[in-house]
Amino acid sequence: MKNNLQYFALLFKKKIMLNFEFKNPTKIHFGKGLIAKIADEIPADAKVMMLYGGGSIKTNGIYEQVKAALKNFEVIEFGGIPANPEYDVLIKALNIIKSEKINYLLAVGGGSVIDGTKFLSSAALYNGENPWDILQKGIRTEVGMPFGVVLTLPATGSEMNSGAVISRAENKQKLGMGGPGLFPQFSILDPQVVASIPPRQIANGIVDAYTHVLEQYMTYPIGALLQDRISESIMQTLMEIAPSIMKNPAEYDTACEFMWSCTMALNGLIQKGVPTDWTVHAIGHELTVLYGIDHARTLAIIAPSHYRYNFESKKEKLAQYAERVWKINEGTTEEKAYAAINKMEAFFHSLGMETKLSKYSENYRDAAPFIFKTFTERGMTGIGEHKNISPDDVVKIVEMSY
């Protein structure tokens, strides 16, 4: 432990990039009219399960395009995967995969459908008795059933990474999973799909991707100059396109920027060689479990309070963010850092997103005790880049967000 602390102290002082491993084998097809590419990417003899969500793909033309591309394959459909993909629903799909000897999965949807498909990719080849263990015990997926993606909702970045988050209402749990076996083999990113996304979901996508960048970037300074600048680039791009994509999601050129920025925000690149935080997500997930608040909105609620509460350890990076992203060049480090948090919060408001929990639920005071109980029951002692944000700290952050 002492050696670890000395190592971290040295890193902090010298700002030395951390060792890292990076491999992202997902093939991206990005652009107009590429859904037909599915047919070239799926092996000819595959027996395919096509997974989707609530059926919006049946009203925006995507369903027909996918079906046309799959016309020479044996396909079983599985629709109805809900937002925050529910374990019990996925188990139904898993049973069909096994009984029908499915050997290829195709996710047609946003983060929830893709994450659900990743769980199925893992569970289909899992030898243990209870697939819930993959989540509960944090079993890493080295090899999964191959799958591809047709992205319909830019936000989570799941289309080009190997992580997933699965919910189980029965247990009030929302847990992560991952491993190198869970990269999509291919993902089709056609920005034309953005045209039919409602403004609420567009706002969610912007804030989700933006907060993904923040969680990887807003730590103590590590001196990873390029990773910092790429993170700032993604945030600047999201901010630049936000007003026009909110107003007119059918504008193709803006939809391109939106879609690619969301993918780049969480495809592994900007987290390499740097410490990462993920406190906002850890707390936010519990707000979704408790209140059913949209994932992105939970991030908008927690992020400002988190940065204010942990101001001392993050103020240098907050000031850099202020200067480079918000062009705030006047004032002390502290003044710039505070101003940046305020600007960030105002940006979330500009997307029509409330940042206080009391705006979402009358029972907002349940949040802190629930999260404290959940975290302590799980044996969580500290989160954040220093692993020093305790359940008591989390209570204070949540209360600041009321």
Added chain:
Amino acid sequence: MKNNLQYFALLFKKKIMLNFEFKNPTKIHFGKGLIAKIADEIPADAKVMMLYGGGSIKTNGIYEQVKAALKNFEVIEFGGIPANPEYDVLIKALNIIKSEKINYLLAVGGGSVIDGTKFLSSAALYNGENPWDILQKGIRTEVGMPFGVVLTLPATGSEMNSGAVISRAENKQKLGMGGPGLFPQFSILDPQVVASIPPRQIANGIVDAYTHVLEQYMTYPIGALLQDRISESIMQTLMEIAPSIMKNPAEYDTACEFMWSCTMALNGLIQKGVPTDWTVHAIGHELTVLYGIDHARTLAIIAPSHYRYNFESKKEKLAQYAERVWKINEGTTEEKAYAAINKMEAFFHSLGMETKLSKYSENYRDAAPFIFKTFTERGMTGIGEHKNISPDDVVKIVEMSY
């Protein structure tokens, strides 16, 4: 043809990101003390050819580290691959690969050794009669013999891309090749190797990587906001670390920035969805053929003249580069654009690099006629992002570089 022109005209007017395909499966191990990872990455039953250059790896400790990592493998060494990897030398290696039934290649070196290894990866599995055809006829390599890399010289980005450039002194030719089969399976990037690189090579690395970014970025504006910003991020990082890495290449934290920036400059990411130019490389290669000038130095000679000669079609992007990278905010578009070219040239000079051909050879006047002859013999009609830079234009660019 007319349809193509209309399409390009539309793209130009509307600034719409181009469709793209992106897949980069190379696994990167980045950081201190990772050379031993080779043993985990190469299949246990592999018969390995270890390729290297002039022998600098035997004086800086890298050779011993690689040999130690390979101690349980059957290994044949092939040293002496020269800068601008020479076809005739590589053919000797190819004969050994075939006679010894080598099935895995390991490049230990910089861009020349890696590019040479890529040629061998392709040629070893090539069924045609003459391996020169791979270069001469531009045969794309779909599947190559698997290979890994231990990078000793950050510059070309070859450690994380699927392209190579091979020279043949006999024919006075320097030709490119590529294909999805030519991504390294893994690359070890240990920034400690930078400590023993002479300043001349460090300067070459900086300018090579910087010009790679310029060639992908400095076109007409396409409106790929994120790609532009990431390109600017790489250039800013290289400029920021240049003075200290030139002074002290043993500074590990700076070496990290240098090494990762060089890789990111040409791993495919920033070229996706945008037009790219590559005129500077096309002309520069011929200066290396004719005079043996270091590759990076040929780029420093040609880039300023190219941007001045093709000023009208590039001035908007040059002005953006001026504002964002050089913080030049005063003046008209034209004034900012010109100032940026001057700043760029001064940056090359600050690295001890001459930017006029007459500083490298007394026979500098041979260049324009030689390149004109070469390009016209190859049937080249136009290069650059508009494919409209004719051999006559090239003559003028070269003459401006005297």
